Amino acid sequence: MSSGNESASDERASSERISNERTFDKRTFDELVAEAEQVSVEGWDFSWLDGRATEQRPSWGYQRLLGERMAQVNSALDLQTGGGEVLAGLPKLAPLTVATESWPPNVAKATALLHPLGVAVVVDADEPPLPFGDNAFDLVSSRHPVTTWWAEIARVLRPGGSYFSQQVGPASVFELVEYFLGPLPAEVKQARDPERARREAEAVGLEMVDLRFEKLRTEFLDIGAVIYFLRKVIWMVPGFTVDQYRDRLRELDQQLRQDGPFVATTTRFLIEARKPAGN
Template sequence: MGIFEDLVAEGDAVPLEGWDFSWFEGRATEERPPWGYASLIAARLAAVESALDLQTGGGEVTASAPVLPALMAATESWPPNARVAARNLPLVVRAPDAGPLPFRSSVFDLVISRHPVATPWAEIARVLKPGGTYFSQQIGERTNRELTEFMMGPQPVGNGHVLERARAEAEAAGFEVLQLEPVALKVQFFDVGAVVHFLRKVLWTVPGFTVEGYRDRLLDMHEHIQEHGRFESTSQRFLIEATLSGAGARGGS
C-alpha cells in the first residue's frame, strides 16, 4: 500500500495549469496522429497575416511555431491556463468556450483549435474573413473509453456520428469542409500516479473525478498495472479543415 499511496499522492500534487504533458515522460505514452498537427499549423501560421487560436490551453503548441502572423490572438476560458498562455503568446483574452468571441467580424485569415471543448461554428464564421480557414484537431467520440469504463463501469454507447455532426454543423455555418480525417491511437499508463494526473487534467474522461471518490478503483488500477505492466486505452482524434464559402455566416460587429 505504501507504493500505491505514494504514486497517488504524486499524481494528485502535479500542477494542472498549461497544456504541457512532459511530466508523463516514462510514465505514460500516447501515439501521435499521423498528420502532425503542430507542423501543419506552423506552416499555415507562417502563410497568413492574422490568426486566432481558440481554447489555447497554455498556448504551448501555437507558440512552438517558428513564425507567427502579425496579428496572433488566442482565447482561453480557465484563468490558470490563460496566465500561462499570456507568457507564451502576444495576445490572450478570456472567453467562454462556446462563445461569444470578443472580436470584430471579418478579422482573421485563420482560426485554429487543438482539442476544443466546444466549436462555436457561427462565431468562427463571423470573425473569419471571407475565404478564411478553420483548422482543428479534435477529440473523437468515446476517446479513452477503456479508462472511463474501468473507473466508472459500462457507459452508454454513442451513435458514432461525430464526424457527420461536425460536417453538418460546419456546413450550416457557411463552411466547405476540405478535410475530415479520424484516427484511433494507443494510450498506455505505466503507473497509477500517471492515471491520477491524467484524470485530473483531462476532465472529460471521468467527470467529477477525485482521488478520494475513486480510491477503490485506483487501487484496482494499481494492481492491474502491477500484474500486466501497463493499462492500455484508445484515444480518438479527428482533423477537420474548412474554408468559409462566399460571405459565410455574418452578424455582430
C-alpha cells in the same frame, strides 16, 4: 503522452516510445498517489507523463501543418489555447495573432509564454459570442477544443478564411473512462463524430477542405499517470477525486503491477473548413 509542442521528430518517434518506455515505477500505491495529487496540472503540457504513459501521435502532424498555414496569413485566432504551447512552438506567427482561454491557470501560463511573442491572450468563457467582430481573421485554429461553436467561427472568419483544428474523436480513452464510470450509453460514445463535425460546419456555410480520422494506442504504466491524466483532462471523469475513487484506483494499481500497462484507444480527427470567398 503528447505535450502541446509536437515536433516532426517527436511524431516519428511516437511508436518507438510505446515499446521503449515501459519502466514500471516500483513505489507503493500511497507514494504514487501522493505525488500525483500534488503535481501541478496547469497548462497543456503532458511532459510529466514521460516514461509513465505513452500515446501514439496522429500521422498528419498538426503543429507542422498549422505552422504552414500561419505563415501565409495576416491575422489568426487560436481558440482554447491552453497554456499557449502549440502557438509558442510555431516557427512563425501571423502579424496579428490572438489566443483565447478560459481556465485561469492556463490564462496566466499562456500570457507569460505568448505575450513576449506578440500574441494577445484574451480571457473568454468558451461560449458564444466570441469577443471579436465579424470577418476579423484569416485563420481560426484550435487543438482539442472542448466545444466547437461553428456559427461563431464562421462569423469571425474573413471570406476565404479557414478553420483548422485537431480534435478528440468519439469514445477516446473510453476504456479508462468506463473503468471508473461503468458502461456509457451509445449516444455518449458516438459524440464527437467527425462526420457530425462535417455536417455542423457545412450547416453554417463553411466548405469542407479536409477531414481525416485515426485510432491510436495509449498506455498508462502506473497509477500516478492515471491520476494525473484524470486531474488534468477534467471532462473525462467529471468531478474526479482520489478520495472518491480510491478503492477503484487501488484495484487498478494492482492490475498494473500484475498485468502491465493499461491500454486504451485514443481517437483524433483533423478538420479544415473554408468560408466561401463571396460570403
